[in-house]
Amino acid sequence: MKALFAVDGTTGCDAAVRQGGRLLNAQSDEAILYFALPEVTVRHASSNEAMRDRARKAIADAVFEQAKQNLPGVLATNAGCVTDEHLAADGILRAADQCTADLVVVGACGAGVVDRFLLGSVSRGLVQCTKRPVLVVRPSPENRKNQPLRILLAYDGSSSCTTALKTAEQLSLLADTEVIAATVVEPLSIGKVPDWILNKARDTDTEAMAQTWQREHDNDKQQARDQLAEFMGKQPAPFNKAEIVVCEGNAAEQILSLVEQRQVDLIIMGTRGFGLLQRFLIGSTSDKVLNYAPCSVLLARE
Numbered sequence: 001m002k003a004l005f006a007v008d009g010t011t012g013c014d015a016a017v018r019q020g021g022r023l024l025n026a027q028s029d030e031a032i033l034y035f036a037l038p039e040v041t042v043r044h045a046s047s048n049e050a051m052r053d054r055a056r057k058a059i060a061d062a063v064f065e066q067a068k069q070n071l072p073g074v075l076a077t078n079a080g081c082v083t084d085e086h087l088a089a090d091g092i093l094r095a096a097d098q099c100t101a102d103l104v105v106v107g108a109c110g111a112g113v114v115d116r117f118l119l120g121s122v123s124r125g126l127v128q129c130t131k132r133p134v135l136v137v138r139p140s141p142e143n144r145k146n147q148p149l150r151i152l153l154a155y156d157g158s159s160s161c162t163t164a165l166k167t168a169e170q171l172s173l174l175a176d177t178e179v180i181a182a183t184v185v186e187p188l189s190i191g192k193v194p195d196w197i198l199n200k201a202r203d204t205d206t207e208a209m210a211q212t213w214q215r216e217h218d219n220d221k222q223q224a225r226d227q228l229a230e231f232m233g234k235q236p237a238p239f240n241k242a243e244i245v246v247c248e249g250n251a252a253e254q255i256l257s258l259v260e261q262r263q264v265d266l267i268i269m270g271t272r273g274f275g276l277l278q279r280f281l282i283g284s285t286s287d288k289v290l291n292y293a294p295c296s297v298l299l300a301r302e
Contacts (some may be wrong), residue, residue: 001024001025001028001029001030001102001103001171002030002032002099002100002101002102002103003020003024003030003031003032003069003101003102003103003104003105003169004027004032004033004034004092004095004096004099004101004104004105005020005021005031005032005033005105005106006034006035006088006092006104006105006107006122007033007034007035007062007063007064007066007067007216008035008036008063008088009062009066010107010281011141012107012108012137013067013106013107014066014067014070014107015107015137015138015139016105016106016107016135016137016287017033017067017070017071017105018071019137019139019140019296020105020137021070021071021072021075021128021171021238022072022099022133023135023171023172023173023302024072024075024171024172024184025111025172026072026073026074026235027034027074029075030075030078030080030174031071031075031076031078031079031080032079032080032081032082032095032099033064033065033067033068033079033081033082033148034082034083034091034092034095035060035063035081035082035083035165036083036084036086036087036088036091036092037056037059037060037083037084037085037207038056038059040052040055040056040059055167060081060083060127061103064081067079080099081127082095082099088122089122089125089126089129091107091128092126093102093126093130094123096130100130102132102133102167102170103132103133103134103135103167104130104132104133104134104135104157104161105107105134105135105137106122106123106126106134106135106136106137107123107136107137107138108123108136108137108138108296109196119197123290124287124290124291127286127290127299127301129271130301131272131301132300133163133164133167133298133299133300134298134299134300135296135297135298135299136290136296136297136298136299137296138293138294138295138296138297140265140295141294143263144263144265148176148177148178149173149174149176149177149178149265149266150177150178150179150180150262150263150264150265150266151168151177151178151179151180151264151265151266151267151268152180152181152255152258152259152262152264152266152267152268153165153168153179153180153181153182153232153239153242153268153269154182154183154184154230154251154255154267154268154269154285154289155181155182155183155231156183156184156251156269156270157183157227158270158272158302159270159302160270160271160272160279160300160301160302161269161270161300162270162273163270163300163301163302164268164269164270164298164299164300165235165239165268165299167300168239168268168298169235169236169239173238175238176235177238178238178239179239179241179243179246180243180245180262180264181228181232181239181242181243181244182244182245182246182247182252182254182255182257182258183224183225183228183245183246183247184246184247184248184249184254184255185220185221185224185246185248186248187248187249188213188217188248197244221246221248224246225244228242228244228246232244245258251285252285252289252292254265254290255269255285255289255293256288256289256292256293259293259294259295260294264295265295266295266296266297266298267286267289267293267295267297267298267300268288268298269286269297269299270286270299270301270302271284271285271287271299271301272284272286272301272302273288286299
């Protein structure tokens with residue numbers, strides 16, 4: 001696997017390199033570090049291009065040196081370094097294409113809600129624009145450090161989900177890695193009517209119909225569970241030993257709830273991509289998970 005790490009010297013990018021590097025095989029994988037050169041104005045020498053270039057090179061060298069310290073030994077020694085003068089998101093996309101990266105690794109900037117809504121982040125822009133899988137890294141909380149990696153696969157049967165899983169299967173995962181494979185089905189009743197009203201309003205015929213609907217719904221849930229179990233059983237370890245979970249409700253809400261309950265370290269999911277207007281108004285499941293998940297997220301497009 002060839003992984004492109006976007007670096008800029010911040011603690012978020014340091015965490016991305018450190019955690020992403022642990023998922024690579026030092027013997028067979030390749031790490032490439034990308035840094036978008038900043039604009040530099042040298043006081044009293046604004047017309048001296050050579051001095052400006054030396055200053056930018058010194059900054060890049062410092063950023064790359066810091067990043068290499070967060071990579072395992074062999075990966076750090078053999079890591080390639082790429083710079084250009086494009087804006088960060090555009091430059092990362094170009095660099096990933098040029099080096100034919102199998103995975104792009106970025107740190108989550110942690111922008112506020114208003115910033116995300118108005119401008120978007122580099123990581124979100126990458127997910128929406130590139131066809132390459134993207135790993136958006138958030139630092140692990142203290143209580144999860146030195147614990148077995150816990151992965152949640154959010155399965156929806158799409159080709160993008162399969163692509164994300166195939167990318168994850170190329171990662172160097174330890175034998176004690178824990179995997180949860182979850183799928184979300186629509187609830188039997190979408191309305192929010194109190195149970196006592198529903199129970200009081202039922203006559204004999206309505207009750208019989210409700211019981212029939214419930215049996216059909218339970219059968220659908222069992223079918224979803226069986227299909228997911230069959231699919232995961234065909235995957236390589238550790239994914240073939242995944243715990244199967246079927247949730248009901250809004251997909252993004254259920255995924256985020258499961259992440260919190262089970263203290264998940266990494267979410268794997270596909271993103272189908274919606275039109276600009278729909279994303280602007282309601283957002284997609286992957287948008288919501290990427291924005292609000294407290295852990296790292298590996299996303300792949302169709």
